[in-house]
Amino acid sequence: MAPLKLLQLPEPLLGFGYQQRMEHPKDGLFLFGPLEDGAHPAEMRIGVIGTAAGIGHFKTWAKRIRGHIPSANPDAAHHASWPGFEAVFETRWPERPITEITVDASALANAIRIENRHEAISKAVAIFEEPIRRYLRQEEAPPTMWFVVIPEDVHRFGRPKSIVPRGERVKGDARLSRRAGKFVLEMGSLFAEEVEAAEIYRFELNFHHQLKAKLLDQKAVIQIVRETTLDPESFVDDKGRALRATQDPATIAWNLCTTAFFKSSGKPWRLADVRPGVCYVGLVFKKDGTALGGANACCGAQMFLDSGDGVVFRGAVGPWYSEADKSFHLTQAKAAELMTLIVEAYRDMHGMPPTELFIHGKARFSDDEWAGFSSAVPAETSLVGVRIRPTSELKLMRLGKTAVQRGTAYMVGERLGYLWTKGFIPRLATYPGWEVPNPLLVEIHRGEADLARVMTDVLGLTKINFNACVFADGLPVTLKFADAVGDILTAAPVGDLPPLPFRHYI
Template identity: 30%
Template sequence: MTTSTTGTMMKADPRLLATAPRNLPTLARPTLGARWLPEPSLRFAGDAEHLDPKVGIPLHGPRSFGTGRHPAEIHVGFVGTAEAVDRAQRFLAQAAGGVDGDTQHHPFPGCEPGEGFRSDLRLDDDLVERITTREMHALLDITKTRERFERALALLDEKMALLQDRDHPLDCVFIVIPEALFKACRSVKYRQNGQLVERDLRRAFKAMAMRYRIPTQFLRESTTGLTDTRRQMDHPSEIAWNLFTGLYFKAGGLPWSPADITPGTCFIGVSFFRPMGSDKTLRTSVVQAFDENGDGLVLRGHDFRWDEARDGRSPHLPEDLAADLVRMVLDRYRKERKQTPRRVVVHKSSLFTGPERAGFQDGLDQVAEHDLVCLAPRSDVRLMRQGQYPPLRGTTFALGDDSYLYATGYIPALGYYPQGHVPTPLLVADHVGDTPHDRLLREILLLTKMNWNSAEYAEALPITLRFSRLVGAVLREVPADQEPATKYSYYM
């Protein structure tokens, strides 16, 4: 169904009316109302505000600059072949001095004590574990894909263990993947106990490496731009922005924070993942974003049975597990913040069933205010706009009883539409709670700007749902008897 704000009503053909059946029910014409919500601001050093992190950071510095959380030095380690590590170090050192932009890309201001992220990047040779030529050849000579995949993981594990034992500050480890290794080991499929198992090297490594409590960053050697590759890549300034934003956060810094979140609010994103090798068991992955800074915390929920053939494609929690899940989140919040949140907002991508809603509300009985909100991208309803650009980001419209929000679209502050595909709105459905509708929509827009794994102006989904999905892909690799790390930096 397509809705147009500029269309005209077509008159019915009299010949069709003459032959039309009588006594048909009269259908009410759905009402349509569209509005635009202003772009929310982000907060940077010194409480300065701006709409765009790629302007706010060069002008004012990252949010934690001037506080005890700011990393004055960022010590980076490396795992990779000698040539791959050398290229990565040259690339990072050059980017730390700044990267030129163009008409469509902001320049990257660098990562130096007086510029950009205001940190001193330290690339210490003592923090390098090289994959030798012999180790590389032995790995690539393995013909069985599963054995080769698992041996690659074991080799990276060995190198991480050696780096951890160094008596040296270490904030992040770059795993520099040569193209030959990436192509041979990037993923694997095999059957185990009759079940199809699909694994991804990056996700499997993240799950394995989190026990070292050192954040990591995968970097393909070709991304440095110093190899002879035909791979199509982003603009160099875009690559630098994304890498250094993530690196600054992994080193403990806070790139930016939301400027207008009600104090005492805890956002919870709920998603589901299937443990590796299981066909009918699901678990929940939960991400919290606290009000002051938007930091993400990861929690793994309980197992529960879900059979798609019997229960449908969209999973739903039983009432008791929904209540337990929320209580687990609140317990963690109290440990971190030494207080109970005044308000809790739960984001989920599927409608709440009656028992599920009752369970969440039961678990939130000690919280003054709460909201349960279903958010789902929809491509069957579009708002058309005159001219060459799609609707503005922040456009909200109601079609009958349904409410929609464009989290992507034309951005007036940028003067163009940054995505290459036709934007789809978010259906804001099944809201139960205490917050006025417009305030919920403004918060959703703000949470689409909180992805510290890049420096994009905004994303299609709020960080609550985006994080929970990405985290679930890593959590499926974490053994059931291993407690997963709670800091999101280990999953990025």
């Protein structure tokens, strides 16, 4: 039996302003600020849309984040006080957004309670979508990003399995049932009114995904946020207890402000030691219940560069899902088509193809798939296919009270191993979890690469989630948002979309 080969990979460092390096995003931003970049915004250009009450909650929060917010627990290393937006990002947060759009609270409350759930979500989305579209058509200098502030009812009833209590339901005016609408979409109709009435069934039953998908053609960057997140103190019961458990105000500020800065074209941080010319691609597949004909899934890809920037490519809708092996695979032609988009986009940005291109997926790549990918990559590019999936098939314990350290790697062979991206973090002096941490199975399935280097890359990619400001995630960014991106791609029949920056999807 081969000896157990364990490695402790070093914690990847992040790059910040003044070419400084730190392990923790909050440390780096607090001490040195974000990356110095030509796209660094001098001032946040924010638009906000919501009910009158929602805009009021946003203003309360915006005033708060311009100043200091104390830590919820000064003795805990994983809690940090919030120094203020300009102190962190060296970007001014104005006292007023550049535009405020007020929506009718009563109309929104009625729309989200309509009996037909497709009609309910479609009409609730339209209450926000149409004013944003109208503003973008009329104004020459639109906001860089929008805050869409939603009441708790929209969050509660705007999801696929949400049920409106019978006594609160509102009668709508949908002329076709879901079954009849699906039939019309599949088979067609001689009556234009029926085709129009069936249109609502082409969209996913999810307010968040549908609104983002419908605004992709406008290239609008939006952040959907609940009123209770912005101003939890205003939502309490008769005994003064919070109606909803939220993070503490300082943590909310760190997370939401990092997202807002990133979505406004800022670069909070980057991996400090990524090799020049490397490109990481995460495959995106999503079963599409709205697809017509024999198609059953949508494919796409997320490309992440050494800077941490991401671009999303929407592939074709087709019969990519196999019930036989419960996995997704592309044909050779579609794999080549998708990879051509990726390589050409990289070439447009850098003037040359990548020197290393890693494709991350949750399943092994089929022969046809890999032949397609390989045919679209120039000879000077090293192409490597890596399978990554969480697993509970192996547990690793160590003596003492603390969990296995993050960055521990068990090398089963030259092409397969287990990597603990969750675990005890010395910088935080704790393991931010409750259960024994599970590893990621990492397998070099196609191509040639050093397994320790691949694992080091994966560990680094767990630290460039700009949708929050946390030490690290459990999954690399190439896979963490695959489902979320797939949800947006399939939420609406968006047609042909150009490659869009990652900020449009998260």
